[in-house]
Amino acid sequence: MRNKSQSYFLNSQAHINFITEYRPTYFDSVTDSFEQTESIYCPRFPSLIKSDNTVWHFASIYLNNLLIAQRKSTALLESVASDLIDFLRFLEHTELDILYLPPKAEKRVTYQFHTSLLQRIRLGLISPSTARQRMNRILRFYDFLISENVFTLEELKNRPYEKIKTYVSCVSSTGDIYKKQVDSSNLKIRHSPRPSYGDEIIDGGRLHPLTPNEKNIFLRYLEQYTTREFQLICYMALYTGARLQTICTFRAFHIKNLITKQKPNSADDTYTIRVGGKSFIDTKGCYEQNLKVPTWLIEEIRDGSGNLNNSYK
Structure with missing residues (x-):
């Protein structure tokens, strides 16, 4: 074709x-x-x-x-x-x-x-x-x-394009906007990107966080129609924001180590676990980061059973 x-x-x-x-x-x-x-x-x-x-x-x-x-x-x-x-x-x-x-x-x-x-x-x-x-x-x-001098000077009497300097707006780590000079060309094709909205997450696509009502509907569906394993995967995604590849590469020893070697954070009642890098837990690009997991969810994963109705109210 x-x-x-x-x-x-x-x-x-x-x-x-x-x-x-x-x-x-x-x-x-x-x-x-x-x-x-x-x-x-x-x-x-x-x-x-x-x-x-x-x-x-x-x-x-x-x-x-x-x-x-x-x-x-x-x-x-x-x-x-x-x-x-x-x-x-x-x-x-x-x-x-x-x-x-x-x-x-x-x-x-x-x-x-x-x-x-x-x-x-x-x-x-x-x-x-x-x-x-x-x-x-x-x-x-x-x-x-x-x-790489693939072309001779005689062959390059005229240049294929004209280099120009231009400026782009950047945001610093403190939130300040500044102009940065970058190299461009006179053959640059300009286009207007799709507008971004305040409730969007741009991550390989345009994602919208669930509203509280949508979240409650989803939780009820999980309780009534899905397997326990699928429930726990979805709870981990909802309450930590972790990707599927991260959630599904947790090992049993990760959960055991959290419970036996770490005390929950008193401020928000969560466990902190290092993911990515050499942790055996996958992340996008293998970047290392800390993931906060609610204590009740770690206990639910450990037990493999129980009702979460009272946990998310």
Whole structure:
């Protein structure tokens, strides 16, 4: 099935092949042979194939740098490859070279690709945020090729884009708003993000805390229709704010250690447990943090039975 990029650039048959169990090699001058780099591994390494079925070596150099030098994840490599293949299809469809950089800026290949992205936004073929990411990644692609001297000075008579300085608003740890200077480009694609509201939690999506009434309805449902195990998982989520991956990686010894080695906090009647890091309790990004768990909930988990009706009133 052709995706939107292939349908838009009809003159290109460029595509991505994935190399499974990929380990890059290096040349050992002592043995006069190529050796595998055992410490670097990618389960699905993207390889960009041009319409003539040859490898686009510029992309291969860049993707290998991301993997080897920057140790980027497989998911990130695939995402970058999807942006690079769109640019390659554009080059083939328009019959432009990556170094087509004439004196008139609007004629340069990067500016024409920028115009293509804006056109596709208007046609509803691509979102503004995706177009913004795609343009930025193509410019970083050029930055890498230039910094590594892949192109000669003769080939780079004109620059692919103009660097500019801009300012963004930031909030300090004390709540003060200040302006920070950042690097940008004249090919930046601007878009207005969706508005955020005061009752939203932005965490991989837009989440809304339960209202007291919604919480009571949910608790009644748990009491009447679910298993004891599912109840305790949900109680832990409701009363600690922990993620499912955190809750479901608690071990029995964690609960026993809390009860035998720690006294509840007198201020709020909770136990404090360290999660993430080397605790064997998973957190997002493995970040360490303290989790406060109500004493009554620890006792309920220990006992595995009982009624919580009086505990949450």
